[in-house]
Amino acid sequence: MTLNLYNTLTRRKAVFSPLFPDFVGLYTCGPTVYNFAHIGNLRTFIFEDVLKRVLTYNGFAVKHVMNITDVGHLTGDRDMGEDKLEKGARREGKSAWEIASFYTRAFRQDIAHLNIIEPSVWCRATETIADQIALIRILEEKGYTYRTRDGLYFDTARFKDYTKLSHQNLEALQEGARVERNPEKRNMTDFALWKFSPPGVQRQMEWDSPWGVGFPGWHIECSAMSMKYLGDHLDIHCGGADHVDVHHTNEIAQSEAATGKPFFNFWMHGALLNIAGGKKMAKSDENFLTLETTFLKKGINPLAYRYAAFQTHYRKPMEYSEESVAAAQNGLRHLYNQVRSLKTAPTAAGGGLPADFQAKFCEAINDDLNMPRVMAVVQELLKSSLSDAEKLAGILDFDRVLGLGLASLDQDDALPEALRKLVDQREAARAARNWALSDQLRDEIQAMGYVVQDSRDGMQVIKP
C-alpha cells in the first residue's frame, strides 16, 4: 500500500517515499509564544499529528522536530515594526522571557488536551542563535546578503528558483499596496536575516553578532533548526497555508542558497479555519477563540474539536461555528457510547482485525489523509454485520490514527466512592421496583455530572 500526499511544491498528490528507508524526518512550524494558540492554529497541529500518526501506522519511524518561536516576529511590515514578544511583555507587565515560557506551557497543555503526540525534539529559537548566525555567515560568504541601516538582508534576486513554492508572479506583486515600503531593500521580496537593535534601545532579547547587536530575522530559525536536528536535505515540512508565500518561500531560498541542495522534498500545508461569516481567525486580530474559552470552560471535551477537524479535509477551509461544535460534540459522544457498549459486550474479547475494513481505512488515510472518508469507514464498520469482537478490534486499531482516546474509554470502575454508593443503592431500589427512589437517586447521580444508562445487561454510569 502506498502513501499518497499532496505536495505544495508540485501542486499535486504524489507517492511519498522518504530519503532513507523506513525513516521520516518531519519538521513542523511551531507556535509563536506571545499569546495563547487559537483553535485555528490548533487545527494545523491536529493535521500534522494525523500526518505523523499515518506515517507511523504505515511503519515509518518518524523523527519530528517542532520549533518554538520565542523571538523575532515583528508586528509591522515585513522586517519592520515591533517584536511581538517584547510587545506582549509590555502588555502583561512581564519580561519577554516570562511571556515565552508562560505561553509555551499553555501550548503544551493545549496539544495534550487534543491528544496530539509531542514532537521528538522541541527547539527554541533563542537556544539556537549560534546556529542561525553560522548559517547567515555561510550566506554572507556566498554573496547572498547585503547590509542596510536596520539589518542584514537576503538578496532574493540572487536565488533563481525563488517562486518555486509560491508560484507567484513577482512582477505583479504590489509592495506598498497595503504597507509602508522599506526603501533600502533591493527587491521587494528581500527579507532580513539579522535585525539590529534600534539605536539607543536596549531590547530584552538581543545578541551580539558579526554584524552588530540585534536579533535574528524570523525565517532563519526554521532553516537553522531543521538542519541542526534533521540534516541538510529532509523529507516533510509542514505549516499553515498562510506560510506558503512568504515564510516557507524564504526558508527554501536561504537554505538552498546555503547548502546548494534541495531543502525538503515534501511541503504540506493545512488550510485555515474560518469563523462563521467566512473570516479567518488571526492571532493579530484579537478575534481568536482558544481551546480554554471555547471548550474547557464550557465543560466540552476538547477532543470534540479534534473530531470536528476530522470532518473537513485538511486542505479545505473549515467552517467553525457553535453549531459545528455541537455537532462534533454529539458525534463524539455517540461514538463513545458505541465503543463503550462494544467493550462491555460479552463477546468483545479476542477479535481479529477485519481485513476488508482495514483495507478501506488504509486507502482513506493513504489518500492524502482523507479523514472525512476515514470517519465514514468508522461508521460503516460500526453498522456492519461483523461480530462485536471484530468491530472493537478494528476501531481500536483505527484509533492509533484517530487519537480519540477510544482505548482508554472506561466504564464505571473508576467512580468516586460516594457515587459508587448511590449507584448501588439505586440498583437495590430498582430490584425492589421502588421507582420513585430509583429516579431520585438517578437525579442525584446526574447532579454529580454522571449519566445513568440502564440496559438489559445492567446499569452503566458514564461521565459524558
Place this chain on the structure above:
RNA sequence: GGCGGCAUAGCCAAGUGGUAAGGCAGAGGUCUGCAAAACCUCCAUUCACCAGUUCGAAUCUGGUUGCCGCCUCCA
C-alpha cells in the same frame, strides 16, 4: 491590481467521467417501569448559474455570480 482556492441537503462535509459517502439536526419504530443509551427505517431525481465536450458530467472546457486566502505579522 496580481496569484491561488472554494461553491454539494436545515448545518458540517466526502466524492475529479459511469449515474450523490458519512456526521449533526429532524421524522417514525424496536427495546425499557420511566428516562437515557443502543438498534432499525426514512430524509438531495440532484451538486451556485449559463453554455459546450461526451453514449454518459457534481466531476472536463469556456463564461457569469458569490465567498475566501496570499501579496503586512499570521497555523
